Amino acid sequence: MRLIIRKTVYLQKTVMPMYIHEHKEWPSFSWDKELVGEKLNKVNKAVGYLMGRLSVIGFNDKMSAVVESISHDIIASSEIEGVELNNEQVRSSVARKLGVQLPNPTESSRYIDGVVEMALDATVNFNSPLTHERLFGWHNCLFPTGWSGPTKIDVARYRSGDMKVISGMFGREKVHYVAPAPERIDEEMNRFLDWFNSDAHNGYVKSAIA
Template structure:
């Protein structure tokens, strides 16, 4: 049985008390970093922001098995934030799309999430309508089944089977209602609000 096959599977609960220490440690670390940033001057703050976003973009892509050119990412981030960095390298359209999506997610974390915004991120990630050599449908939800599989041909192992395509729209609507509801995400919001301080220098 997969998680989405459990009745009321999105009704997650957690013990806030058990998370309080971890959140407090995170907030202290963010406060320390913010204090350090405030002493190094505006230009250095912006350079640090460029490096932090560049690291996030490159590391996030590696999770998907995609290796991005760090210099291209840094150049794209710097240009979009209006920062001058040495040894710039012209980024590809794909890198620009990934950076645009990441900056929107980080800088506008408190903007409600909806279908159009998500589809915009999707289009930014795949401006050519291709993933590698495969054609993909951009800007809408999938209309076919999706499995996470490993193993050689004939000996495949299914690790996860996603909800059937006819369920996706309804499940996404439920997700947006949860994600945009601050009352249900008070703990997450507390960390996000604190974490955003580090990146807010780029919005000055």
């Protein structure tokens, strides 16, 4: 006598994630203007206080503060991408490019000099229009050799392949984000640059949306 065991298989409906660029109202954003307005008032008050403090210190001290601020932004931004930069090399590179004398400056790497050059153009020349060519210039500063470690990359142009943000072990990867398809990039970037260069919003609001 054969014993037959029947297995009942329950199929669970798979819910596919929707990424922000797939939303039907993309790229229109909305927010609570009253709540944001309250936050902006606090930010503007803090900025006014900071500008007041900076106005009473000497030029050298002011430039030293600028070096520290930009250096901190560069280091923190790189940490978000999982890249740890040498603090002293970044400070020395920023100071050298701004003409600020530091005691015992440190020789910086070519990569750090590229990151600093990009960051200074973005901050010092913040009033200049953002263009495709400017973005490509920043990209070239980051990857002057055309390589990122052992990986060959497309320098100074938009990607031609798919892009995903993935974590986890091989075979057990978790997909956190899927970027727009490469054929959409030109249209999306044109739309983004037109919006970014417009006077549509307060600068702080614009940075949050971007």
